[in-house]
Amino acid sequence: MHTKSQARSESDIQTVSVLTLGCSKNIVDSETLMGGISKHNLALCDAPEDADALIINTCGFIEQAKEESINTILDATRLKSAGTIKKLIVAGCLSDRYGEDLRREIPEVDHYFGTMAFDEILKVLTPDFKYDLLGDRVLTTPAHFAYLKISEGCDNPCSFCAIPLMRGGHKSRPIEEIEAEVRTLVGQGVKEFVVVAQDLTYFGLDLYGKRVLADLLRRISDIDGVRWIRLMYAYPAKFPRDILPVIAERSNICNYLDMPLQHVSTDVLKSMRRGITRRATEELIDHIRSAVPDIHLRTTFICGYPAEQTQHFDELCEFVAKTAFERLGVFQYSQEDNTVAHLLGDSVSVEEKERRCQALMEIQREISLAKNEQKIGSRLEVVIDEQRGGEYQGRSEFDAPEVDNEVFVRSAGHLSPGDFVTIEVTDASEYDLFGDLVASEAHLPA
Numbered sequence: 001m002h003t004k005s006q007a008r009s010e011s012d013i014q015t016v017s018v019l020t021l022g023c024s025k026n027i028v029d030s031e032t033l034m035g036g037i038s039k040h041n042l043a044l045c046d047a048p049e050d051a052d053a054l055i056i057n058t059c060g061f062i063e064q065a066k067e068e069s070i071n072t073i074l075d076a077t078r079l080k081s082a083g084t085i086k087k088l089i090v091a092g093c094l095s096d097r098y099g100e101d102l103r104r105e106i107p108e109v110d111h112y113f114g115t116m117a118f119d120e121i122l123k124v125l126t127p128d129f130k131y132d133l134l135g136d137r138v139l140t141t142p143a144h145f146a147y148l149k150i151s152e153g154c155d156n157p158c159s160f161c162a163i164p165l166m167r168g169g170h171k172s173r174p175i176e177e178i179e180a181e182v183r184t185l186v187g188q189g190v191k192e193f194v195v196v197a198q199d200l201t202y203f204g205l206d207l208y209g210k211r212v213l214a215d216l217l218r219r220i221s222d223i224d225g226v227r228w229i230r231l232m233y234a235y236p237a238k239f240p241r242d243i244l245p246v247i248a249e250r251s252n253i254c255n256y257l258d259m260p261l262q263h264v265s266t267d268v269l270k271s272m273r274r275g276i277t278r279r280a281t282e283e284l285i286d287h288i289r290s291a292v293p294d295i296h297l298r299t300t301f302i303c304g305y306p307a308e309q310t311q312h313f314d315e316l317c318e319f320v321a322k323t324a325f326e327r328l329g330v331f332q333y334s335q336e337d338n339t340v341a342h343l344l345g346d347s348v349s350v351e352e353k354e355r356r357c358q359a360l361m362e363i364q365r366e367i368s369l370a371k372n373e374q375k376i377g378s379r380l381e382v383v384i385d386e387q388r389g390g391e392y393q394g395r396s397e398f399d400a401p402e403v404d405n406e407v408f409v410r411s412a413g414h415l416s417p418g419d420f421v422t423i424e425v426t427d428a429s430e431y432d433l434f435g436d437l438v439a440s441e442a443h444l445p446a
Contacts, residue, residue, distance in 0.1 A: 022059025060094035062334035144418030237275035298327035304353030372428035
């Protein structure tokens with residue numbers, strides 16, 4: 001832990017703390033920035049109060065996230081006013097979208113930057129800025145897994161979403177660059193790669209003139225040391241079905257897919273500008289489950305969108321009960337400035353949005369319990385994330401970090417984070433599995 005010398009001048013920045021809010025894409029941005037900070041001989045520290053400079057990487061996606069970001073900035077200004085930190089920098093989505101308003105309302109912040117402004121931030125931290133020292137990441141996740149961002153921005157026209165306003169249009173990374181990053185991270189001990197983007201399915205369209213996610217998956221799954229690859233944030237319209245045989249045939253690509261549907265009523269989907277109907281959605285789900293029989297689908301829905309009438313929500317509930325997703329999340333609609341849906345108003349009360357969210361999650365709770373109970377007596381491969389008391393907490397290939405089920409493992413021997421083990425499932429709850437160790441990583445097949 002680094003502490004500050006009271007003798008330093010106000011302009012002398014030697015320690016930096018980076019505070020990340022929001023999604024996994026923001027985590028990757030912060031890790032990239034931290035890599036640049038470290039290479040410029042600035043020390044990183046966890047606690048803001050121990051740093052000369054604090055960088056807040058904000059989220060501006062929905063109202064709740066914006067409030068969290070603003071409150072975090074205000075807390076940081078108090079540290080600066082007290083002299084605890086010398087320089088306060090705000091970056092990320094909220095700063096990108098509301099920079100002028102923030103400068104006016106919170107002038108105590110020294111600098112506001114948009115998303116991915118790594119070089120600009122480093123220039124205000126050090127007089128010795130060098131472009132050739134950008135690139136590597138400092139991982140903030142547990143050492144055995146990392147988020148792998150393959151593109152930036154989004155070209156989809158969803159009426160409710162402000163991501164294109166903050167992140168711009170879709171920009172794919174070259175396949176060779178992604179491969180090199182995976183090899184570097186494997187060399188650092190990373191075994192699981194969570195592939196993320198605002199929309200995975202557009203990958204390659206801008207660089208190669210076609211969607212090439214399947215090609216990317218083949219190439220990174222061929223890299224020695226890559227144990228698990230999981231896919232998050234796939235757009236359902238124009239879904240690249242050629243990835244499904246790759247998922248089915250490659251043992252290190254998890255039978256897992258995160259595909260946010262947002263709604264299922266064709267009327268609501270049309271208002272949302274999602275480019276798909278209920279019939280096409282159901283056909284796509286059937287095709288995915290047929291092509292990859294053991295796949296676990298994660299999706300998310302928005303409750304309280306202005307065009308969602310009672311009959312539309314009832315239709316959504318019926319669809320969720322019928323389709324029985326393995327993983328599901330729900331968000332309340334958040335009215336966002338300058339989006340198409342903003343013109344529709346915010347007609348559904350907060351109380352009604354909460355009621356609808358709770359009703360949908362109650363349906364999912366019963367589905368999740370039934371699916372988990374079906375796993376009792378079966379064997380699963382599990383990666384160990386941490387030790388909790390007298391047992392270990394991990395995840396199966398069907399569970400992404402932070403958002404999905406946890407697996408609690410009893411073992412007479414010692415296990416370490418990043419170990420892959422085989423367990424027998426002995427019990428289940430709505431969102432957790434419990435099991436006994438059958439084999440440790442050393443005894444698993446290569």
